[in-house]
Amino acid sequence: MKYIALALLSLTTVTGFAQQKKTNTTAKKKVVATKPSATNQLKTKADSVSYAFGADIGNSLKSIEIDYLKSDVIAKAISDVLKGEKSLLEEGQGRAVIQQAIMDVRAKKEAASRAEEDKFFAENAKVAGMKSTAEGIQYLVLSQTEGPKPKSDDEVTVHYKGTLLNGKQFDSSYDRKEPLKLSLGQVIKGWQIGIPLMSKGAKYKFFIPSRLAYGERATGEIPANSTLVFEVELL
Incomplete structure (x- = not known):
């Protein structure tokens, strides 16, 4: 990987209109104290092991995405436990507090996702040729055919490509060069609703809201x- 550094050079021109006396000036050098690196602070095996455990705990907490955690209070709790001191929370209370905090974060994320999703579908409905079902699926007919349509519990064979809204592809039978045979009763609700709209040989583009896909459950490359x-x- 190439790194390119950009330097900004400023030039200052001073023009003198009168002759001035020369004075000797002594430049004072500013000494900046350098902060020792974390590696230099780990002087013993105990230091390294302790820091490693702390970093692991920190990464775990960071992944939860609770933005109001206080590192000093976390450090005190760890210290209390290691020293065998009495906990500031009653037995079982701590677990309840953690569960509620995680639920609050999840609810906040879900609300933000729903608002963003609702906005997308409202705009997407304005696209020429866009149709929708009563359940909230939107779709475009890319290629239409006449003929019988499958029922929601039939076995069907399809070619498909799946992407996120940002265009990132997470699956494609076309790339595998092999169509998929499946039972509609065993796939996401969005497919159970959408595919029965099609006749054999037709090709549709479906926009499926999260509640009719995987909901709050992350799956493979598909975020919650x-x-x-x-x-x-x-087919």
């Missing part, structure tokens, strides 16, 4: 609360 976009060809 994701709107999914599928191009599906019924």
